[in-house]
Amino acid sequence: MPTYSALDAWIDQHFDEEVAFVQALVRVPTDTPPGHNAPHADKAAELLQGIGYEVEKHPVTDADVRAYGMESITNLIVRRRFGEGGPTIALNAHGDVVPPGEGWSHDPYGAMIDHGKMYGRATAVSKSDFGTFTFALRALEAVAKPKHGAVELHFTYDEEFGGELGPGWLLQKGLTQPDLMIAAGFSYEVVTAHNGCLQMEVTVHGKMAHAAVPHTGIDALQGAVAIMNQLYAENRRYQGISSRVPGIKHPYLNIGRIEGGTNTNVIPGKVVFKLDRRMIPEENPADVEALIRQVIADAVDGFNAGRPDEGIRVDIKRLLLARAMTPLPGNAPLVDAIQKHGEAVFGEKPAAVGTPLYTDVRLYVERGIPGVIYGAGPRTVLESHAKRADERLDLQDLRRATQVVARTLADLLQ
Numbered sequence: 001m002p003t004y005s006a007l008d009a010w011i012d013q014h015f016d017e018e019v020a021f022v023q024a025l026v027r028v029p030t031d032t033p034p035g036h037n038a039p040h041a042d043k044a045a046e047l048l049q050g051i052g053y054e055v056e057k058h059p060v061t062d063a064d065v066r067a068y069g070m071e072s073i074t075n076l077i078v079r080r081r082f083g084e085g086g087p088t089i090a091l092n093a094h095g096d097v098v099p100p101g102e103g104w105s106h107d108p109y110g111a112m113i114d115h116g117k118m119y120g121r122a123t124a125v126s127k128s129d130f131g132t133f134t135f136a137l138r139a140l141e142a143v144a145k146p147k148h149g150a151v152e153l154h155f156t157y158d159e160e161f162g163g164e165l166g167p168g169w170l171l172q173k174g175l176t177q178p179d180l181m182i183a184a185g186f187s188y189e190v191v192t193a194h195n196g197c198l199q200m201e202v203t204v205h206g207k208m209a210h211a212a213v214p215h216t217g218i219d220a221l222q223g224a225v226a227i228m229n230q231l232y233a234e235n236r237r238y239q240g241i242s243s244r245v246p247g248i249k250h251p252y253l254n255i256g257r258i259e260g261g262t263n264t265n266v267i268p269g270k271v272v273f274k275l276d277r278r279m280i281p282e283e284n285p286a287d288v289e290a291l292i293r294q295v296i297a298d299a300v301d302g303f304n305a306g307r308p309d310e311g312i313r314v315d316i317k318r319l320l321l322a323r324a325m326t327p328l329p330g331n332a333p334l335v336d337a338i339q340k341h342g343e344a345v346f347g348e349k350p351a352a353v354g355t356p357l358y359t360d361v362r363l364y365v366e367r368g369i370p371g372v373i374y375g376a377g378p379r380t381v382l383e384s385h386a387k388r389a390d391e392r393l394d395l396q397d398l399r400r401a402t403q404v405v406a407r408t409l410a411d412l413l414q
Contacts, residue, residue, distance in 0.1 A: 003410055004341075004410070007144065007403065007410060008403045010143050010406075011406060014135060014138070018131045018402065019113075019118070019398070021047055021134065022118065022128055022130065022398070025040070025043065026122055026127050027110070027120075028040045028043045029109050029121075030096050030097055030157065031100070031121075032070065032096040032097060032098065032099075033099075035157075036071040037070070037073055037074070037095060037096050038059065040095045041073075041095070044130060044155055045076055048076075048078060048134065051138065053078045054078070056076065056079070058077065059074045059075075060165050068161060068164070069161065070158060073157045073165050074157070075166055075169065076153070076154070077152060077153065077170070078137075078153035079150065080141065080150060081149075081150040082147060082148060082151075084148065085148045085149070086146070086148030086149025086150070087150075088149060088151075088177075088178045088180075089150070089151050089152070089181065089182070089413070090151075090152045090181040091129075091181070091405070092156065092182070092183045092184065092361070093127070093130050093156075093375070094126055094156050094157060094158070094159035094163075094184065095130070095155060096159055096160050097125070097127075098160060100389070103390070105119075105389075105390055106120070108120055108121040116396065117392040118392060118393045118395060119390060119391070120392075123392055123393040124186075124385070124391055124392065124393045125377065125387075125391075126185075126375065128375065128376040128377065129184035130155060131402070132375050133375070136402050136405035136406035136409060137151050137409070139406040140409045143406075144406075146409075146410070146413035148414075151409060151413075156170070159360050162321075163322070163362075163363050164363075166360060167360045167364060171363060177369075178369055179369070180331075180333070180371065181361065181371040182334065182338075182372055182373070182374055183360055183364075183374075185373030186374075186375065186380070186381070187376050187378070187401040188346070188379040188380075189247075189351050189355075189379070190334075190335055190338050190339060190352045190372050190373070191354065191373035192331060192372055193247075193353075193354035194248075194324060194356070195280055195355070195356045195357065196285055196321075196362075197277070197320060197358040198292070198318070198322075199274065199275065199277070199319040199320040199321075200274070200292065200317065201274050201319055202224075202227065202272070202273050202275065202314060203271075203272045203314065203315040204223045204270065205220060205312060205313045205314070206267070207269055207310070208262065208266055208267055208268070209267040210266065211265040211266060211267060214267050217267035217269070218269075218310060220268045220270050220271040221260060221261065221268040221271050223271070223300070223311075223312035224273060226299050226300075226303040227299040227300065227314070228255055230298065230299040231299075235253040238250050238251040244282065245280070245281055246353045246354060247353030247354040247356075248280055248355065248356055251277070253275060253278075253292075254276045255274070255275050256274055256275070257273060257274040258272070258273040259271070259273075278356060278358075281325070285323060289318065296314060300312060300314050322362060323362055325358075325359070325365050328368070328370040330370035331370035331371060331372055333412060334371070334372045334412075335372060337411045337412060338405075339352065341403070341404045341408055341411075345403050352372075357381070359373060374404075374405070376397050376401040376402070377401075378393075
């Protein structure tokens with residue numbers, strides 16, 4: 001159709017501008033933790049205002065942010081209404097990212113372009129989709145000129161912590177209530193379901209002692225090892241549990257951080273470790289958490305057996321509970337339009353699948369707002385190097401995903 005070709009052409013003509021827009025955002029660090037992300041929101045608002053958009057800034061109170069474990073959050077909304085009737089479509093991307101870590105061959109905040117790829121933390125997930133969604137909206141307004149409905153840009157800053165003070169906060173405060181939504185994702189698939197995530201902090205208390213007389217203490221590290229061995233045994237059991245959702249295999253558990261002890265010659269009196277339990281859509285989060293707590297309790301009992309007077313004790317704190325996303329029937333127009341235009345632009349039809357990740361989109365879906373995950377990026381998380389060194393984005397994926405989103409918006413706002 002002429003409209004689709006004109007949208008593609010507008011995006012081609014403004015693509016250098018889009019690339020520069022994304023580069024400017026990648027160059028403002030948003031390591032989370034610590035999560036001092038308001039400066040990035042200020043930069044994003046400045047860029048959006050520079051292209052003529054009115055930007056609403058919604059800062060979350062310092063007390064709420066610090067209680068959450070972060071330093072600053074300012075969520076952004078851009079509203080573009082085209083006329084009465086028609087759906088309101090939200091486009092959500094998050095600006096917070098994990099710290100870059102080691103092993104980079106390019107500056108993680110340089111946004112350098114090398115052989116057609118932009119390198120930097122959040123180039124693939126998901127500062128790229130600040131560009132995808134903004135320039136798809138600009139193309140829509142310049143070319144398709146819809147007469148009905150509205151589009152909102154939601155740029156938020158706490159996805160790494162679960163999204164409760166990002167999309168969850170915007171929805172809870174009544175600042176938005178879209179009819180449909182698209183969240184930042186990968187350009188080669190339409191994600192309609194995803195895993196849930198339970199994160200817990202386990203503190204193992206023992207009793208410090210001099211290493212020369214270890215029998216006078218209680219080794220918290222040995223106790224932690226006993227608990228972790230039981231958790232890893234539980235993880236092996238998960239291999240036999242299969243999800244029915246294409247793209248999602250089975251539950252799994254990971255222990256991602258451990259710290260404790262005071263010195264080499266001291267029996268550790270306290271050890272803290274943090275675990276991450278991914279839940280398939282078929283699982284009940286309450287049951288999963290109860291079982292994890294029982295596995296830990298049984299391991300403690302086993303370690304303390306034969307120590308009638310004293311042994312280790314454990315405190316367990318839930319850090320995050322992100323429920324799984326399951327498809328709502330109303331997401332069919334989104335899926336159909338993205339698949340149609342994905343096939344036209346990329347030359348292959350993107351599959352509608354689940355993903356083992358968890359994202360902000362679940363917070364919209366939990367409130368009855370049909371949504372999918374789609375945006376700029378490679379075929380897989382592995383190819384993007386997301387959360388690893390040398391995260392990168394093929395610029396042609398950015399261009400083509402922007403065209404797909406613009407075409408999809410044109411269809412939905414006819």
